[in-house]
Amino acid sequence: MKMASNSSVLPKPLQGIIPPMITPLLDRETLDVAGLERLIEHILGGGVHGLFILGTTGEAPSLSYRLRHELIDRACEQVNGRVPVLVGITDTCFTESINIANKARDAGAQAVVLAPPYYFPAGQAELLEYIEHLMSELPLPLFLYNMPSLTKAVFEPQTVRAAADIDGIVGLKDSSGNMVYFHQLQSLLKNHPDFALLIGREELLAETVLLGGHGGVSGGANFYPKLYVDLYNAACARDLPRIETLHEKVMQISSAIYHVGRYESSYLKGLKCTLSCLGVCSDFLAEPFHRFRSTERDVIRRHLEELGIVKKQ
């Protein structure tokens, strides 16, 4: 089984749509196992190019290590080498990051993904030294993950430039929403064609690919994977009229699904609620969040009907 799943090889650079998978839960410590299987098939059915588990969208920091290990095993087994699996190992503790990475390697994942330690904000020199130490113990290729709103520290362009020369660091996912930063990285790394530059915010996928970026880690691909794959392909083909139509759909989803309710957790709640409305998996959220109550769920369902994602009842 592990053999089989190892049969997927990580492209250099990794390109396309690599959805950041939500983690289906029945309760605080129980995976929604059937939901997880349906979800992976739903996502892979859309033609995606990889799967990223245990990221921000996967609520990784809110999950116990036991649960994370179980998820890694089950996800790798279900994917079974059809696409590369990337596993988030971001942690405030160095050793725990290594532990998850080893688990990911054992389960047959192809790469790991790391944002800066998120309790103490490190300086750039500290961050680079930390990555160097980590790389000497990591069993899999590494993607950096820039997520300053949640981790406090930015991977500044010159730090990424230096990291790109470290053996085993193969790309970066940027979720800052700052396209000036992303273009700075593209410009600085133009002589590193194998270093993947992936965009987190799906609203920025079109321009990312049009201007030479390698793809997107698009949350909406949890429930509508084909849309983001189609947009990626249209952007590769530089088919601007088609890009315009698909990008507008992406923007409508963003407005309709990710901004219901009062809190910053709207994105996560909207995603899980949508998957529940579609019958894919449970919408239980890990603490400190809780699923939408019926008022918000009704809003989401109505929006999904208007978007043509679920049929009107």
Added chain:
Amino acid sequence: MKMASNSSVLPKPLQGIIPPMITPLLDRETLDVAGLERLIEHILGGGVHGLFILGTTGEAPSLSYRLRHELIDRACEQVNGRVPVLVGITDTCFTESINIANKARDAGAQAVVLAPPYYFPAGQAELLEYIEHLMSELPLPLFLYNMPSLTKAVFEPQTVRAAADIDGIVGLKDSSGNMVYFHQLQSLLKNHPDFALLIGREELLAETVLLGGHGGVSGGANFYPKLYVDLYNAACARDLPRIETLHEKVMQISSAIYHVGRYESSYLKGLKCTLSCLGVCSDFLAEPFHRFRSTERDVIRRHLEELGIVKKQ
């Protein structure tokens, strides 16, 4: 003379490159009059579609009202109706904004530009009421100016949506650097084809125009107007290979010219230093900033040589 300058009509929507002009100064209270004339001819010679004076790049908040009035007169006279002139009226005091707007109208400008009052941060309802009050007294069409890093308040998408229905509000310039926000505006305003959406950060010009935005308020167009006009035209023509080349040049300028020195004022200092190196105008800055000293000036000059903007000595 005023007649002549009034001959320029404001297109609906305003499109193209509208450089945010720096303000050439000899000292704290003295315009560099000859420099100003050369600068305007230099910019207009690049084929730009408008001129925006007294914005952030124009150091407007640091200039006395006397100096601002003199600049409005001289700039409008020099432009003489060849392109629309937009005048910044952002102020913490309502009445002073109106005063500058009246001066702009008298001098023959075509429109005014307003960011939120920047001392006290207003809520969205307060901001909308403020704009409504202002519009009832403004003598010229208004562009909103989103610049949250300096004004604290954002013009949130729903506020812009409401403002776009107010007679006389004709567009928005976004300098937030947040393209998700910009795409939200585009999506919300898709039924307002006459409402101009312009991007402030020149690093985002390519994608703005490719995805349906109307143009850019590009600081680099002070010294290299043709580059931004060419990029705008290439983006209108959807000529992606050419866009890629020009966009990379824009990124190189951004890295080389706007990030010298330790302070947030690097952008302003780099712009004025460049224009001084080119012999266009003085590099004196209004308080609390000061021109680059010779070390930084030498760095800028070297970068300009490497970029082919000034000849090697």
Added chain:
Amino acid sequence: MKMASNSSVLPKPLQGIIPPMITPLLDRETLDVAGLERLIEHILGGGVHGLFILGTTGEAPSLSYRLRHELIDRACEQVNGRVPVLVGITDTCFTESINIANKARDAGAQAVVLAPPYYFPAGQAELLEYIEHLMSELPLPLFLYNMPSLTKAVFEPQTVRAAADIDGIVGLKDSSGNMVYFHQLQSLLKNHPDFALLIGREELLAETVLLGGHGGVSGGANFYPKLYVDLYNAACARDLPRIETLHEKVMQISSAIYHVGRYESSYLKGLKCTLSCLGVCSDFLAEPFHRFRSTERDVIRRHLEELGIVKKQ
């Protein structure tokens, strides 16, 4: 008349309660002249040690220069030398700061007060150079004003330390709310006994004076000057039981009056509404703010009754 008002001498260091006066307005461009006279008498009747006009509480940045000049004249005339008058000259433009300072000197004020220019954030070296330039043209002694939430720039302790050696800089008012910062200043300036260290937030007045600070610029002293004067005196006398009682009253006022409504402007609106409920002056606010509507006014009135500041109806 000017002679008379010049008869007040600025103590070295300035000590006690120096209320930051609100600016009574009838409309956007009209002082509530009768209200202003009543307000000054109301404040001075409480035994305060100075009067600070045109600060943040005075909505200075929202007032036209014409209005500010009128206020300076009228306030100085009304005070008539009974206590020192301090005039805010904070501005984004160097020349306008000097202009207001000259006006203040002509009207008989004793000192001026300056926060950093608040549009462009200056670095510390830039800020110190800016102050040095300003001091060479200022006609009156200067108090620095630390207000980072609204001006972006902090006067860092080492900058204040350097400024304290410049002739004519006589103190600092800190409205950061950061007592660690305040204690750092006290420690750094312990050999400058003539340099006044005043606290802006009235909730911190007790500890400021107990631990060696010189007094407070307490907003609540607009309507209840005696409370803050009493607390200041109790703290000078180190009468801890009395301090405790008065400090608790200060905290109740803060909770009850400054946090009604949804916006950051609650403090200003609460202050003006209270003075209107007391019959002292109008509650009109300068743009972009507007007076409390009747719902919030009723809450304020009820709280004032509970606090025993107005009689129950």
Added chain:
Amino acid sequence: MKMASNSSVLPKPLQGIIPPMITPLLDRETLDVAGLERLIEHILGGGVHGLFILGTTGEAPSLSYRLRHELIDRACEQVNGRVPVLVGITDTCFTESINIANKARDAGAQAVVLAPPYYFPAGQAELLEYIEHLMSELPLPLFLYNMPSLTKAVFEPQTVRAAADIDGIVGLKDSSGNMVYFHQLQSLLKNHPDFALLIGREELLAETVLLGGHGGVSGGANFYPKLYVDLYNAACARDLPRIETLHEKVMQISSAIYHVGRYESSYLKGLKCTLSCLGVCSDFLAEPFHRFRSTERDVIRRHLEELGIVKKQ
């Protein structure tokens, strides 16, 4: 042994100096066991009223769970019931918080301490619900820990007010540095005399106790416990001349020891370096930080000599 350590009873409210202990390390996964024993004796020798392990100062988020468990065991055994031991259980994962709390109970600790989950920022309603869920599973009394600069979320005053009514929540440690907030808590909780309000920043210890707070979680008490105990006692006795002297010493330590070097980690590095200079324990820091190099160490040593904390060589 566990019996013995359980013999310490948690006072209601907890009062005095409860140092946030650093975690002595030999390397990333090895406690400095001998150093830990010396450190605990050094701290307890100063007369402190409790010991808080695995807080921010203890680098808890950077330590593996294995290491945290070992520390809990060893610290409780060494303290052996002489003072209450408080154990930090802050975590992004609910279950892991419970696991550490259970470990703390088994080892004989008297209470646990919890800051908000620090990856996803929760809203106040979410935070309160999270605490309620947690309390139903916690085996020990709980102190809330307000640390917004590192956890993003604040425990807002009304949330604390509600939490204080939950059985088992016995106090709050505030490390925000915002004394207005602290006074708001004191005012809101004046009818909860058993709810301990402790201050994190040692620069604010004097005023905290003078104005009715219960004590401090003072980092400097790792190396100079007697100073903070003396200051606490002087403040209880309202001996203002003595408070002034001791408070000034606290400020000197803060300036001299916690602000060496360029990074936000200066406080942690300064503390550990000082303990190493004193021969108490190793100065190894957990990733992503690293101990001071010899330049900074020399600065610290010189400052310690000037402060009279180590003898001049």
